[in-house]
Amino acid sequence: MSDLRNSVAAAASGMQAQAERLRHVSENIANADTPGYRRKMVSFEAAMNAGQSTGLVETGRVQLDKTALPSVFDPSHPLANENGFYDGSNVDLVIELADAREAQRSYEANLKMFDQSRQMSRGLLDLLRR
Template sequence: MSDFQTSLSIAASGMEAQAARLRHVSENIANVDTPGYHRKTIAFEAVVRDGEKSGEVRAGKVRLDQSELSRVLDPGNPLADANGYYEGSNVDLVTEIADAREAQRSYEANLRMFEQTRKMAASLLDLLRR
């Protein structure tokens, strides 16, 4: 594989992985008020080809955050126990917004790398045509 193709593959894999991360962050934000909801987390894995790391990444398995669920006081809620509490979610909006910003910036960095590599390949083809 040429260096241009390798660079494009690495940047594209980074964009795909960050898009998957952003999907899970969005689900977490959407379910912040869902009783019993556990925050989803995702880790990235290095892609190995022919026994060597290729530089690419992919989204790994989705894991549920096992930290304690918040206790919400709402005696009128049908899920409430005898003391008026029910289990909320363990989603922290500040953490999710920070994760979303980081995923967005990483996606944009990979996109810039992809575009730069594409422009370099196009310039090289123009030079070779002359």
């Protein structure tokens, strides 16, 4: 029964991590046209307990993409310098959509693992009742 509980916990931690990743992807897409906005990226790390790996995953610190911000020419923009340029956003919508799809599929895989563990637990309990 402990193994089933561990598999449910692993699936739940994976779903939580992918949900956080999807939240950051959504923020990036929402701010794609915000001047000076840097893309947020999240990493995954193994969860540790007293120096031992628990088999769970958690999100690491949010990091900002360090690629250069593109210079946008628009002399009428309020942030434009004397040459008419301002810093744009380094969010690439194609990359964000690919990240969103990957997070969605990983979330669905963890959800299926969660559901499979739940069904196995139910089957075990049914066997024990007989």
